[in-house]
Amino acid sequence: MEFGLSEEQILLQDSVNRFLSDQVPLDRVRKFAEEKDAGDDIWQGLVELGIPGLIIPEASGGVGLGKLDAAVVSECLGYHVTPAPFIGTVIMAPVALIESGKREDLLRAIAAGESKVGVAFGESIGARADAGIEFDGSKLTGKALFVLDYLADFVLVATNDKKLLLVSSDADGLDKRELTTVERTRRTGELVFNNTPAELISEDLEVYLKVLDAGRVMLAADTLGAAQNMIDQSVAYAKVREQFNRPIGSFQAVKHMCAEMVANLEPCRALVWYAGYALDEVPEEARLTACHTKAHLSEVGKAVSKTATEVHGGMGFTDLLGLHYWFKRIGFNRQILGAPELIREEAARVQNLVT
Amino acid sequence: MDLSYGSEYETFRTEVQTFLEKHKDTPTQGALRSENVLNWQRTLIENGYAARTIPKEYGGYGAEPNILESRIIAEEFANAQMSQGQGGQGISMLVPTLLEMGTEEQKKQFIGPTIRGEMIWCQGYSEPSAGSDLASLRTSAVLDGDEWVINGQKIWTSTAHMADWIFCLVRTEPEAPKHQGISFLLFRMDSPGIDVRPLVDMTLNANFNEVFFTDVRVPKDQIVGQRGQGWLVANSILGFERGSLASPDAMLMRLNALIDLMQKETINGQSLMTYPSYRDRLMQIQARVMAMQFNDMRILSSRINKNQDTKLASMIVKLQGTELRHELEALALDVMGELGMAIGDNPYLRDKGLWQYHYMYFLGLIIGGGTNQIQKNIIGERGLGLPREPKVEINK
Ligand SMILES: Cc1cc2nc3c(=O)[nH]c(=O)nc-3n(C[C@H](O)[C@H](O)[C@H](O)COP(=O)(O)OP(=O)(O)OC[C@H]3O[C@@H](n4cnc5c(N)ncnc54)[C@H](O)[C@@H]3O)c2cc1C
Numbered sequence: 001m002e003f004g005l006s007e008e009q010i011l012l013q014d015s016v017n018r019f020l021s022d023q024v025p026l027d028r029v030r031k032f033a034e035e036k037d038a039g040d041d042i043w044q045g046l047v048e049l050g051i052p053g054l055i056i057p058e059a060s061g062g063v064g065l066g067k068l069d070a071a072v073v074s075e076c077l078g079y080h081v082t083p084a085p086f087i088g089t090v091i092m093a094p095v096a097l098i099e100s101g102k103r104e105d106l107l108r109a110i111a112a113g114e115s116k117v118g119v120a121f122g123e124s125i126g127a128r129a130d131a132g133i134e135f136d137g138s139k140l141t142g143k144a145l146f147v148l149d150y151l152a153d154f155v156l157v158a159t160n161d162k163k164l165l166l167v168s169s170d171a172d173g174l175d176k177r178e179l180t181t182v183e184r185t186r187r188t189g190e191l192v193f194n195n196t197p198a199e200l201i202s203e204d205l206e207v208y209l210k211v212l213d214a215g216r217v218m219l220a221a222d223t224l225g226a227a228q229n230m231i232d233q234s235v236a237y238a239k240v241r242e243q244f245n246r247p248i249g250s251f252q253a254v255k256h257m258c259a260e261m262v263a264n265l266e267p268c269r270a271l272v273w274y275a276g277y278a279l280d281e282v283p284e285e286a287r288l289t290a291c292h293t294k295a296h297l298s299e300v301g302k303a304v305s306k307t308a309t310e311v312h313g314g315m316g317f318t319d320l321l322g323l324h325y326w327f328k329r330i331g332f333n334r335q336i337l338g339a340p341e342l343i344r345e346e347a348a349r350v351q352n353l354v355t
Numbered sequence: 356m357d358l359s360y361g362s363e364y365e366t367f368r369t370e371v372q373t374f375l376e377k378h379k380d381t382p383t384q385g386a387l388r389s390e391n392v393l394n395w396q397r398t399l400i401e402n403g404y405a406a407r408t409i410p411k412e413y414g415g416y417g418a419e420p421n422i423l424e425s426r427i428i429a430e431e432f433a434n435a436q437m438s439q440g441q442g443g444q445g446i447s448m449l450v451p452t453l454l455e456m457g458t459e460e461q462k463k464q465f466i467g468p469t470i471r472g473e474m475i476w477c478q479g480y481s482e483p484s485a486g487s488d489l490a491s492l493r494t495s496a497v498l499d500g501d502e503w504v505i506n507g508q509k510i511w512t513s514t515a516h517m518a519d520w521i522f523c524l525v526r527t528e529p530e531a532p533k534h535q536g537i538s539f540l541l542f543r544m545d546s547p548g549i550d551v552r553p554l555v556d557m558t559l560n561a562n563f564n565e566v567f568f569t570d571v572r573v574p575k576d577q578i579v580g581q582r583g584q585g586w587l588v589a590n591s592i593l594g595f596e597r598g599s600l601a602s603p604d605a606m607l608m609r610l611n612a613l614i615d616l617m618q619k620e621t622i623n624g625q626s627l628m629t630y631p632s633y634r635d636r637l638m639q640i641q642a643r644v645m646a647m648q649f650n651d652m653r654i655l656s657s658r659i660n661k662n663q664d665t666k667l668a669s670m671i672v673k674l675q676g677t678e679l680r681h682e683l684e685a686l687a688l689d690v691m692g693e694l695g696m697a698i699g700d701n702p703y704l705r706d707k708g709l710w711q712y713h714y715m716y717f718l719g720l721i722i723g724g725g726t727n728q729i730q731k732n733i734i735g736e737r738g739l740g741l742p743r744e745p746k747v748e749i750n751k
Pocket residue numbers: 252477478479480481482483485486487488510511512513514563719720722723724725726727728729732
């Protein structure tokens with residue numbers, strides 16, 4: 001009995017971090033963002049590490065690890081603001097396919113790093129004006145906004161009434177258009193469905209919720225990593241930047257900003273671990289912890305990303321330093337798959353505090 | 356991560372439940388050292404629900420540390436709303452310190468009666484001119500034959516008016532640098548020359564005191580650690596205190612009480628829980644309480660598995676825990692509106708006025724035990740390695 005990461009998880013963390021700091025430094029991320037390349041080398045590196053098949057059973061060609069392991073990896077990706085189709089391809093699609101028992105072939109292709117899957121869930125959580133998706137038993141109609149990795153081979157779509165469907169990227173009647181957002185380490189777009197053929201993956205609300213919860217916990221883990229990086233950068237900067245003939249970290253105003261960031265973020269680590277663990281091992285608590293983890297990390301991430309920028313002074317505000325990549329990643333993680341107020345309302349409902 | 360409650364834990368839980376069921380009518384509340392309180396404390400220790408990991412030879416139950424068992428005990432006692440026994444500075448601070456730094460004789464003499472609730476302690480650290488800058492304390496102890504002779508004044512000494520003994524920081528080497536001239540003494544509060552004057556705090560209770568020492572004589576061997584090592588000894592204690600000021604179990608109990616309150620109380624006939632903004636604040640607090648609970652499990656776990664590094668996770672507990680608790684109590688006041696202001700004999704008082712009391716009390720704990728600003732200095736300097744402030748010469 002133990003509350004902490006296992007030796008294997010620490011090894012996994014180390015190897016992913018090593019790859020990302022060597023092969024995907026900020027310059028590489030910047031190239032992805034500015035030149036809109038596909039990031040194939042990054043993905044290939046992750047494939048070699050076995051990341052796509054992380055939670056896919058060995059019988060289907062995967063590594064057969066758990067959601068906590070996946071959260072550990074997600075934290076690394078956030079730490080390095082890595083452009084990679086992780087949330088959809090590695091987490092949400094496999095959970096949907098495993099839970100529904102559908103499309104074993106696709107599961108295998110994902111594990112082999114051959115197929116990528118985007119996610120269109122926004123409309124099932126709360127459709128904005130003009131958006132919304134319906135399924136008539138064989139075809140989809142409507143519009144999905146802010147579809148994560150919308151150019152992937154497949155998109156996992158959740159309809160307004162929370163049915164899960166799989167749409168192929170070359171399906172008839174499917175229009176795609178890039179939607180520019182502040183967060184340039186992820187590609188998001190709009191999908192317009194015009195009687196688009198789609199394969200029903202599940203009508204079971206429980207399956208939908210499992211997919212959603214897993215996605216949310218991974219976004220929270222990504223924020224944990226991104227916020228930790230911002231703290232590390234702030235502390236390092238506060239030790240070397242001098243003003244008034246002394247390191248700025250010796251000024252209490254700066255020191256206390258750093259301490260507050262740590263004090264807020266450190267308990268989040270245990271929360272994310274538990275939420276990841278609960279997805280597999282404590283099903284009766286998984287829903288509530290996933291909601292709270294996503295919402296709480298969004299709040300703490302927001303505060304950390306602001307404070308860390310301030311610690312860097314004018315430099316923090318520049319494109320040159322690139323701190324804004326973390327700031328925006330955290331901002332994106334906050335809004336996608338449900339912003340905090342919406343999720344907290346869900347958390348209250350999960351506990352039957354309101355009906 | 357392995358938190359699976361195997362079948363042995365289910366058996367353990369059943370044992371705890373059976374114990375609680377059997378004792379559901381046992382009186383547990385009362386004044387310090389009252390028969391009810393002492394009996395209950397003894398029963399708890401005999402069954403391993405208090406002083407659980409204190410070695411048997413010092414009067415404890417002598418169990419190995421085990422996070423799941425501790426958690427089960429805390430959960431079941433919270434569900435049954437039963438007292439987990441005595442706390443206080445003797446149990447939460449002095450006992451761990453003696454275990455670490457005390458002589459065998461001191462352990463034998465003091466630990467047993469302290470954990471049984473028979474010997475009540477107070478902590479004599481702060482002085483009028485030595486608060487945050489504790490190491491500048493001036494109360495002096497001079498060796499005269501086989502006795503220390505103590506002169507000076509302490510302030511904010513919680514429970515001094517009820518205590519049998521005091522653990523006290525005094526200056527024994529006035530010539531040494533300030534951190535190296537302090538010693539840690541233990542002495543009886545009924546020693547001649549001690550004058551205790553209660554101070555009323557903002558809750559209008561006299562929980563703390565001024566304590567004056569005039570030629571108080573203390574046997575030479577009632578020192579923990581060596582002469583001049585008192586700062587070290589005290590610091591090993593402060594870590595324990597800081598954690599215990601913000602217990603996540605107590606926080607969870609209060610959260611559950613807050614949920615009850617919000618379900619029961621109404622505005623215009625509507626339960627408070629139906630108000631989205633109240634609910635949203637409640638959910639924010641719940642997530643933070645949850646995070647602190649898991650943080651605590653992580654720290655406990657690292658005491659068993661030394662490979663886990665939880666230095667920062669431990670350092671932030673006092674700061675985060677006291678602020679969170681204060682906010683939790685504040686939410687209760689806000690949702691109650693005017694009712695939240697009621698105290699004393701007000702006929703509309705809710706929950707015996709505990710919400711208002713805790714709201715203020717936790718502001719005291721934000722200040723006590725090393726203020727939260729000082730906590731931030733510690734996290735910044737010792738936790739993150741940020742540079743100290745340069746020393747400045749001040750012209751007096
Ligand atoms: C409810 C309660 C119970 C207590 N019980 C006990 C007890 O049992 N035994 C005991 O010995 N003491 C006890 N104390 C005393 C407590 O430890 C001190 O009050 C505390 O350490 C602060 O010291 P001070 O009151 O002198 O405030 P000061 O040190 O004068 O602080 C005043 C303000 O200045 C700030 N400040 C001071 N120095 C710094 C700095 N270097 N950097 C940034 N900010 C700074 C503080 O944070 C605070 O905001 C208790 C206090 C309270 C409130």
